[in-house]
Amino acid sequence: MADVDITLKVQRFDPSADTEPYWQKYTVKTQPGMTVLDALFEVLNHQDGTLAFRFCCRAGVCGSCAMMIAGKVRLACETQVATLLDKREIAISPLPHQKVVKDLAVDYDLFFSRLKSVKPYLVGKEPYPEKEYIQMPKERVPINEPIDCIMCGSCTSSCTMAWLDPGYLGPAALLKSYRFLVDTRDSIPDERLDLIESESGVYRCHTQFNCVESCPKKLNPTEAIQRQKIKLIKRKLFGRKRKA
Amino acid sequence: MAEQRIATSKVAGTWAWFLQRLSAGLLVILLATHIFLDHYAQVGADITVSWVHERLGQVLYIAVDYSMLALVLFHGLNGTRTVLFDFEMFVKRRKAVDIGLWILGIAMLVWGIVILWPFIHG
Amino acid sequence: MKMSSFKWLFGRNSEFWPTNMKTGMWAWVGHRLTGLLLVVYVFLHLSFLSQASIGSKNFADLMKVTAEPAFVFMDFLLVCAVIYHAMNGFRVVLFDMGIGIRRQKQVFWIMMAIAAVLVVGAFYVLFSHGLFDGAWF
Numbered sequence: 001m002a003d004v005d006i007t008l009k010v011q012r013f014d015p016s017a018d019t020e021p022y023w024q025k026y027t028v029k030t031q032p033g034m035t036v037l038d039a040l041f042e043v044l045n046h047q048d049g050t051l052a053f054r055f056c057c058r059a060g061v062c063g064s065c066a067m068m069i070a071g072k073v074r075l076a077c078e079t080q081v082a083t084l085l086d087k088r089e090i091a092i093s094p095l096p097h098q099k100v101v102k103d104l105a106v107d108y109d110l111f112f113s114r115l116k117s118v119k120p121y122l123v124g125k126e127p128y129p130e131k132e133y134i135q136m137p138k139e140r141v142p143i144n145e146p147i148d149c150i151m152c153g154s155c156t157s158s159c160t161m162a163w164l165d166p167g168y169l170g171p172a173a174l175l176k177s178y179r180f181l182v183d184t185r186d187s188i189p190d191e192r193l194d195l196i197e198s199e200s201g202v203y204r205c206h207t208q209f210n211c212v213e214s215c216p217k218k219l220n221p222t223e224a225i226q227r228q229k230i231k232l233i234k235r236k237l238f239g240r241k242r243k244a
Numbered sequence: 245m246a247e248q249r250i251a252t253s254k255v256a257g258t259w260a261w262f263l264q265r266l267s268a269g270l271l272v273i274l275l276a277t278h279i280f281l282d283h284y285a286q287v288g289a290d291i292t293v294s295w296v297h298e299r300l301g302q303v304l305y306i307a308v309d310y311s312m313l314a315l316v317l318f319h320g321l322n323g324t325r326t327v328l329f330d331f332e333m334f335v336k337r338r339k340a341v342d343i344g345l346w347i348l349g350i351a352m353l354v355w356g357i358v359i360l361w362p363f364i365h366g
Numbered sequence: 367m368k369m370s371s372f373k374w375l376f377g378r379n380s381e382f383w384p385t386n387m388k389t390g391m392w393a394w395v396g397h398r399l400t401g402l403l404l405v406v407y408v409f410l411h412l413s414f415l416s417q418a419s420i421g422s423k424n425f426a427d428l429m430k431v432t433a434e435p436a437f438v439f440m441d442f443l444l445v446c447a448v449i450y451h452a453m454n455g456f457r458v459v460l461f462d463m464g465i466g467i468r469r470q471k472q473v474f475w476i477m478m479a480i481a482a483v484l485v486v487g488a489f490y491v492l493f494s495h496g497l498f499d500g501a502w503f
Binding site: 071096210214222 | 383384386388389390391461462463464467468470
């Protein structure tokens, strides 16, 4: 695949200068193992220094480079250009329905304020241990998966319900809530359930599975949301559990 | 961007969600009964006012018809409420939506009861 | 970003409809459309019956209308909508009980297979019992 030229069709938008986004084309010479992020760097370094995009680790861990590539929400650093060679040109645009800061970089303020509203941190049990909380391997199993979330925003920006209402928590925040809810070290499950028990919380999820389809880490936020619904209805029907 | 207020609706939708599922299950059972009693078992019948009157003299038919009407209205309008609440502007006017749908539902229920009344009383 | 332009919404490679949307999304779209249709149907049904409860001559005329092939065909469409809504609703309830969430696509197609059998059955009943000879209520 060496020496093949590909065309990148990048959506450009500078809110301070443009009224509407427009597409700009760049031709990039491919190299073996080239990712879309590498191609964007090629453009940035050699062709157009004004192109803006977000990146950090280049290894699919930081969750900075989620964008729409060839019509699909995915990570630029984990998408090989070789898999897209059948396309005439590779369309690259920012995450759908997000406020654009510039070009491919979107505003994550809403995403993170959604995340913050579910208390995305561990509230330990008192008395606090001297060193660390002891957790058996079996107790760790439920959080093995949701702990892998890199908070790239792919799920929340492909969820139609999160598009329609900024008040909806969105799959990422609800997955995070689930991650702490099922953590055996956490001490405030009731409070967490209160936070998400709302028409703008879990009940806005209509199991469209868009979040599952778009997650670059192959996580399942829908399942997390459904499990929380089950916990909520159990609490409603059989009463709150007494604190031990 | 200024700090957004997240989770605009603080209403717990647990009952609405649960009753939607419950009414769905009941509706499937009632619908099967309704289709069997009123359609499948009656194929070829000559439907006249007196025939309908005779059938509606039985408690079973009245019970199936009215309970289905009530359940369908609940399930349908509760579903409509869910649809409306997917939009930010309706979430903000939650009370108005709730009251409006309750009035609509009760009005349609009364309408449905009134419709069958002449048949029941001849 | 807010953009009102139609081209941006529905154009090719539009940023608004990522192709990540698969079975689950379209199952939901169908569920919602049939749901709204059925709410409208309940209203139409009540208004039709309220005409029927006025007088007996009127009643006989209306029964003739219900026996028309076009009307029966609409009945068939109604049955299809109900079956889809019920079967997909059953799938959603399964997910609510925590069953089959990881296999949502297979669950959807299994449900649709059952729905297809029911639709064929409904069509057979309608057809063999007077889709065209007018004995069907």
